[in-house]
Amino acid sequence: MADQRGIEFEPGLFPGHPRGLPTLFFTEMWERFSFYGMRALLVLFMTGATIGENPGLGFDLVTATAIYGLYGSMVYLLALPGGWVADQLWGQRKAVFVGGCIIAAGHFSMAVPTRFTFFLGLVLIVIGTGLLKPNVSSVVADLYPEGGARRDAGFSIFYMGINVGAMAGPLVCSFLGEQGNWHWGFSAAGFGMVLGLIQFRLGYGPLGNAGLLRTERTREQVARTARAFYGICTAVAVALVAFGLLVSNGTIPMALTDIADNLAIAILVIIALYFLYVVAWGGHSAGEIKKVLVIFWLFLCAALFWSGFEQAGSSLNIFARDFTDRTLLGWEYGASALQSVNAFFIIVLAPVFGALWVWLARRNANPSVGVKFALGLMGLSAGFLVIAWGAANAGPDATVSAAWLVVMYFLHTVGELALSPVGLSATTKLAPVGRISQMMGVWFVAAALGNLMAGRVAGLLEGLDPSPLFMNVALIVGGGGLVALIVSPFVRRLAGDID
Numbered sequence: 001m002a003d004q005r006g007i008e009f010e011p012g013l014f015p016g017h018p019r020g021l022p023t024l025f026f027t028e029m030w031e032r033f034s035f036y037g038m039r040a041l042l043v044l045f046m047t048g049a050t051i052g053e054n055p056g057l058g059f060d061l062v063t064a065t066a067i068y069g070l071y072g073s074m075v076y077l078l079a080l081p082g083g084w085v086a087d088q089l090w091g092q093r094k095a096v097f098v099g100g101c102i103i104a105a106g107h108f109s110m111a112v113p114t115r116f117t118f119f120l121g122l123v124l125i126v127i128g129t130g131l132l133k134p135n136v137s138s139v140v141a142d143l144y145p146e147g148g149a150r151r152d153a154g155f156s157i158f159y160m161g162i163n164v165g166a167m168a169g170p171l172v173c174s175f176l177g178e179q180g181n182w183h184w185g186f187s188a189a190g191f192g193m194v195l196g197l198i199q200f201r202l203g204y205g206p207l208g209n210a211g212l213l214r215t216e217r218t219r220e221q222v223a224r225t226a227r228a229f230y231g232i233c234t235a236v237a238v239a240l241v242a243f244g245l246l247v248s249n250g251t252i253p254m255a256l257t258d259i260a261d262n263l264a265i266a267i268l269v270i271i272a273l274y275f276l277y278v279v280a281w282g283g284h285s286a287g288e289i290k291k292v293l294v295i296f297w298l299f300l301c302a303a304l305f306w307s308g309f310e311q312a313g314s315s316l317n318i319f320a321r322d323f324t325d326r327t328l329l330g331w332e333y334g335a336s337a338l339q340s341v342n343a344f345f346i347i348v349l350a351p352v353f354g355a356l357w358v359w360l361a362r363r364n365a366n367p368s369v370g371v372k373f374a375l376g377l378m379g380l381s382a383g384f385l386v387i388a389w390g391a392a393n394a395g396p397d398a399t400v401s402a403a404w405l406v407v408m409y410f411l412h413t414v415g416e417l418a419l420s421p422v423g424l425s426a427t428t429k430l431a432p433v434g435r436i437s438q439m440m441g442v443w444f445v446a447a448a449l450g451n452l453m454a455g456r457v458a459g460l461l462e463g464l465d466p467s468p469l470f471m472n473v474a475l476i477v478g479g480g481g482l483v484a485l486i487v488s489p490f491v492r493r494l495a496g497d498i499d
Helices: 021-047 061-077 079-090 092-110 115-142 148-179 182-202 219-248 256-281 286-313 315-322 335-362 369-392 402-430 436-462 466-495
Strands: none
Touching: 021 061, 021 092, 021 115, 021 148, 021 182, 021 286, 021 315, 021 335, 061 079, 061 115, 061 256, 061 286, 061 436, 079 092, 079 115, 079 219, 079 436, 092 115, 092 182, 115 148, 115 402, 115 436, 148 182, 148 335, 148 402, 256 286, 256 436, 286 315, 286 335, 286 369, 286 402, 286 436, 286 466, 315 335, 315 369, 315 402, 315 436, 315 466, 335 402, 369 402, 369 466, 402 436, 436 466
């Protein structure tokens, strides 16, 4: 059976969900395999010694985490123009495929052992992920035009696919990268993305018309917009390259930390101006404007959440390397392998949370999105309290059991499941017609801001003990969760009829 858009709803791999969901499930699974596999190695490779059997780049921790934060932020920041490209020029489906090709090229560039190809690879992955990440989620939403709890359940299944890849990527890339050669790990990430592209292209049929460009403009009008956009992109690229050269040769005296701080300010200003434009001149009704304001609030909460959560690849990765006993049956495994723990818990708990939201909705007891966000922040705070406690009770050799990190990641996972898939689904339901991909881009810009802050906080490990650092993060995030809980009734009224 299919609806008027050609989307099939017969029972398949996920009974009761569209047949196109497995295509998107596996596309995102392989993309996340490549992304998290490479991310798990990134700070460790940059801070690794330049001599030895497996040389790194020899950067200090402040520099490495600043680069990590800038890279992570730009990955998500480019989701905003990536969503615009899909809405106005290509459609989500083409944006996903082209983005995946660019991501694969980036990973293979990093597989070449030179500094130039390393940074070129980071740039390519940033561009490709900006195209792919917001738009594959938008196609998932397109499969559920009715919205409601079933879409929430569909996003939870989709989120489980993300974390199958996020669990496998660090394990495979850690073994190849830390136990063998860093660049073997980067190569494995590239091959994962290629597999994702192959199955995505083969799975077009069950998607029906989901993800195709829908516009009332003529082909010539779209082409004119495209030419203008490509011209602007070329000018921006030239300006950025020139700026990078001037900074690198000292003509513009600016440290990476200064760039990160200024970018954080710029993100806040840009997002504020964007929402001001949508509210004041977007041509939306009063009801739509209220929902846009809810998205803005969710953006702020999500940015705070990711500023703590995204320390997994930076400060928590360094903690695993330098302060954690990683021996198992006499074998010492790589620090980045612990990056898979969160994803493992997601795989186990995502179906539970998906079923929980549906069960609560049937009893008219489903918590509002504002309450779920508050719970997410509190779960993250609890995790940092645990690791701060563990760090404060380190043994004589200054190491702690990996169990402290496992418990922390469990609590972070509970918080993530209360916030992230719910936020994805809520954004698609709250967004005005014609702005879904743009608002999905805004959602990922929150992660961009969070990554910047996470990188800057992680750099404090250079001169600060882990326990007070993690305790401060716990208190700030927990305070934000309390505020979110207090204002949740007001947020619910603004959301109107959105469930």
